[in-house]
Amino acid sequence: MRSFPVASGLGLTAALTLLGAAGPAAATERVQVTGELVDSWCAVSGIMFAYGTAHHQCAVWCAVGGIPVSLKADDGRFYMVLKIEGDAVNVANPKLVTIQGHRVTVDGELHARDGVNYLLVDQVATDEGIVNLTHAEYGIVPFGE
Amino acid sequence: MPHRRCLIAALALLAAPAVVAHAAEPMGLADEKPLEVKGKVVDLLCELTGDCPQGCGQGRRQLGILTADGRLVAAAKGAVFFAGAVPDLLPLCGREVHADGLLVENPAMTLYLVQYLKPSPEAGFVPADAFLAAWKAQNGEAEEWWRADPTVKAVIGQTGVLGVPGLKPE
Numbered sequence: 001m002r003s004f005p006v007a008s009g010l011g012l013t014a015a016l017t018l019l020g021a022a023g024p025a026a027a028t029e030r031v032q033v034t035g036e037l038v039d040s041w042c043a044v045s046g047i048m049f050a051y052g053t054a055h056h057q058c059a060v061w062c063a064v065g066g067i068p069v070s071l072k073a074d075d076g077r078f079y080m081v082l083k084i085e086g087d088a089v090n091v092a093n094p095k096l097v098t099i100q101g102h103r104v105t106v107d108g109e110l111h112a113r114d115g116v117n118y119l120l121v122d123q124v125a126t127d128e129g130i131v132n133l134t135h136a137e138y139g140i141v142p143f144g145e
Numbered sequence: 146m147p148h149r150r151c152l153i154a155a156l157a158l159l160a161a162p163a164v165v166a167h168a169a170e171p172m173g174l175a176d177e178k179p180l181e182v183k184g185k186v187v188d189l190l191c192e193l194t195g196d197c198p199q200g201c202g203q204g205r206r207q208l209g210i211l212t213a214d215g216r217l218v219a220a221a222k223g224a225v226f227f228a229g230a231v232p233d234l235l236p237l238c239g240r241e242v243h244a245d246g247l248l249v250e251n252p253a254m255t256l257y258l259v260q261y262l263k264p265s266p267e268a269g270f271v272p273a274d275a276f277l278a279a280w281k282a283q284n285g286e287a288e289e290w291w292r293a294d295p296t297v298k299a300v301i302g303q304t305g306v307l308g309v310p311g312l313k314p315e
Contacts, residue, residue, distance in 0.1 A: 041222045041258070044251045045174045056308030058227070060300050061291040065276065066229030068207050068221050070254065078254040080219065082190045082207060088198075089205045090190065091231055097300055101308045111193045114217045115255030118193055130308040140306055140314060 027112045033119065034105040035073035036132055037096070039063065040080060043072060049141045052101060052132030058142060059100040069096045071106065071119060079110070079119035086122070103128040168261045168270055169245045180248040182257065184212035186237040192217055201238035208234045210242060210257070220244070221256040223273040227291045230259040232275035237264070245270055 039062040042050035049055060051072075063069050068090065071079045082090045090096075108121040169179035188206045191197035201208055208231050210218045223230035234242065246260040261270035280290050287293035304310055 040254070040256060044221075044254045044256050045172075045177070045249050045258075046251070047172070047174060053307035053309060053312065056304070057301060057306045060297055060308075061227040061294075064294055064296050064300075065225070065227045065291065066231050067227070068219070068229070076253060078251075080207075080221075080254070082193070088190055088196060088202075090207050091202075091205050091229065092296070094296075097296065098304075113193065115250065116217075116219050117254070118189065120190075120194070133309075133312075135307055135314060 027110075029110050030107075031110045031119070032105065032107050032125070033071055033073050033079055034103075035071050035079075036103050037081075037100055038070055038072050038078075039100070040068040040070040040078070043070065044078060049134070049138050052134030053130055054134040054138035054141045056101045056130060057140060060097060063097045063100050064092050066091045069093075069100065071104070077117060079117045081121055082118050083108075083120035085124060099124075099127060101130045101132070103131045169247060170260060172247060172258075174247065174249055176250045176252075177247045178250065179246075180257075181243065181245045182210050182212065182218055182248075183241065183243050184210040184216075184218070186234045186240060186242050187211045187217070188238070189217070189219060201235060204231055204235055207231065208238075210234075210244060218248070218257045219255070220259050222258040223276055224260050225274050225276040225290075228276035228280075230273055232279050233259060233262060233273040237262075241266070243270075244273075246273070 036051060038050055039059040041062060042048055042058060068080045071081060073079065081096060084093060084095050087093060087095065104124050105126040106121045107123045107125055108119050111118040171177065171179055187209055188197060188201040189209045190206055192211060209220050220230040220234055223233050243263040244259045247258040249256050259273040262273055263270055277290065291297060305312060307314065
């Protein structure tokens with residue numbers, strides 16, 4: 001996974017642009033990925049526990065609210081889903097909303113750029129539904145209801 | 146309940162007056178960096194693949210900010226609870242934007258939370274809360290849009306809050 005240096009805005013009043021060398025063009029490859037569909041913001045930011053049954057309701061809120069849906073692979077990598085089975089709608093896509101939290105295996109095209117793996121899903125090969133039963137340990141996150 | 150109060154307090158850091166001079170609000174997230182970003186508003190899928198519908202997809206595509214040195218910043222989150230930044234950035238599709246917010250550099254994925262933006266170079270920063278106005282225009286007033294939303298209600302009505310039909314919280 002690439003990362004890039006950025007300048008912190010803390011204590012600065014002047015506007016900053018991101019620093020560093022020019023961003024590379026996206027690297028593209030065919031991939032098959034297995035993992036859990038998650039809300040990108042809650043999972044990546046760590047603002048709350050963001051997996052499985054405990055977080056399903058919030059994951060639906062966020063997908064409907066237009067936050068990107070990502071696939072968290074079994075190896076811990078995140079893949080932001082920008083296309084799903086030929087559908088290029090990636091804001092509140094009904095297909096993605098309804099399979100939030102599901103464990104899936106997908107085939108697609110990966111574009112990696114500036115710290116993000118973008119995934120264009122051609123096919124959802126398998127969909128096991130929600131199998132990550134986390135509510136017994138975490139309750140319902142957030143708010144507990 | 147304490148958990149709910151804490152979360153709302155944390156999220157409320159995003160609440161702000163209508164116009165401010167400089168405003169990124171740290172949230173205490175791991176890997177976060179308050180950061181201002183200047184660049185062109187782009188459709189992420191268009192930028193990556195050349196599949197470019199008019200108007201950045203007119204609200205149906207995730208958006209980002211392409212900086213002058215070629216960095217593509219994925220604008221995943223806006224200032225409204227549980228909502229993205231597309232309604233804030235869409236009016237600036239293809240134009241320059243000056244955003245202020247938090248860059249979360251998780252080693253597994255880098256995302257940007259847009260807290261404020263300047264709708265024009267001469268303007269001051271305004272909160273990135275366009276989602277809520279758009280939602281209210283379509284659905285009316287609600288204390289918590291995320292519980293009142295008809296799509297959310299339909300999905301949760303079918304699957305339950307745990308996402309598994311028939312499975313209920315203990």
